Amino acid sequence: NAGVTQTPKFRILKIGQSMTLQCTQDMNHNYMYWYRQDPGMGLKLIYYSVGAGITDKGEVPNGYNVSRSTTEDFPLRLELAAPSQTSVYFCASSYITYNEQFFGPGTRLTVL
């Protein structure tokens, strides 16, 4: 199993550009999550999904959108990128609620 994979690993965006961060898991997990980690800080939940077709907002959803059309994929869309979105983005998945979350390697995004 590859676990949780994320692409790209690094990206630089200009203000106002858009992009999609990809996340795929091959563990047949129902639950998937997107977090952001600002420098020197803990992770904050952006969006999460409890299954295909079901998504919900987390703590910091503004400026982002998600979709979950399959169990495996959970892309995160940034519209009109802003410098405040400069961060490291982590995707995670878990088999059942309150169980261990498995994290991807992260995407470092810089908005200039």
Next chain:
Amino acid sequence: AQTVTQSQPEMSVQEAETVTLSCTYDTSESDYYLFWYKQPPSRQMILVIRQEAYKQQNATENRFSVNFQKAAKSFSLKISDSQLGDAAMYFCAYSKETSGSRLTFGEGTQLTVNP
């Protein structure tokens, strides 16, 4: 809303010694889960240890153990026989039992291991 507080931004320990990292949390729930995650310079988040709130016995995983004090809402991590590879950022995290396991993280403690 639940909050998780790690009051030690940085800690250091000598190789082979023992270190304890502190974590407190705030919740009105009676059933929940607590975690310690390790983030080395590679950025990968790695689960170190997990504690169910309904269990009175403290969790242990090899050199890692916790001191879970439910009434005090305290959840500290003890690392015994510290190794150079233990150097990392450590995050305490909380999850309600029924919330789709959404994790709330503390701000982390940077652990340095001195040879």
